[in-house]
Amino acid sequence: MNTWLLAASETFTPPGPRDFEFPGIGGSFFTKPMLIIVLGTLIIAVFFYLAARSAQRVPGKMQFAGESAYGFVRNSIALDAIGKEGIKYVPYLATLFFFIAVLNIFGIIPFFQFPATSKIAIPLFLAVISCVIFNAIGIKRMGFGGYFKAMMFPPGIPKLVYVILAPIEFVSTILIRPLTLCLRLTLNMFAGHLVLLLFVLGGEYLLRDYGGAVGIVSGAVAIFGSIVLTFFEAFVQLLQAYVFTLLSALYIGGALLEEH
């Protein structure tokens, strides 16, 4: 579709990685993704502060909303994935989930319309935190040697083969796990934002500049598609926050379970 548009006229520039780079607001170092992080953090903090401020036995609307949100992470992620011991890690998992979810959702909030999590630094840092936590738990549980022995030397394999297998196990746990956590979130948000941009900008170009019956009909389809895709993005954004948190919880659960 892009090449066809470009052939018709040179004026349409398709969205690309450049749309993910922002100049500082007012010429400063402070960019739009940073603003979204600050606002997102404030929104989460204010929401949970208001929800927990005057906790009653019979919850009010705010308290009910806060408790439902927190309860979702507690029951559907921490307790399900880790088990009874998961209760200890609910604060971390809840923070993780709501931070990611809110930063993702900024991708479809009018005027902001940019998922801050599509900047790789944010998911990468969160993935590193998760990685440090589950490894620290495993080391604390089984001792330094014991943890790496359980990770790298599963019983029941001929001794000589360990030479080949142990480095693979090590890399897959220490490097690939955080890397996949990070890339899955970043690229989902990156691709989603790119698709929305393409539909909106392409639709606008078709309607305004390309014109004619073809331009108006296909432009209208594209704009309508962008609305449908916005709802789809909302779903993906929440799902990815859930997946990131769930996998972090499963890794923690795995580190707690491992015993050999």
Next chain:
Amino acid sequence: MLPDRTDHGSAESGRKGEQDAWGAFGLVVSGVLVWGVVGGLVGRWLDSSLPVLVGLLVGMTAGLYLVWFRYGRA
């Protein structure tokens, strides 16, 4: 890491499946990565491109073996 297959009901097996899928993916990728890099370094040392190929194949085989060992046995 080691899948615990003793006590999860049907609701949990979906989540376990997700973790297993990514665990298997990670093992194959890191197998190719580790031994591909080792092969590449040996190849640079010997000034030959054969060790990369050997490393990639060994890594892939070992990764697939680990997937079978961790997740494939009954």
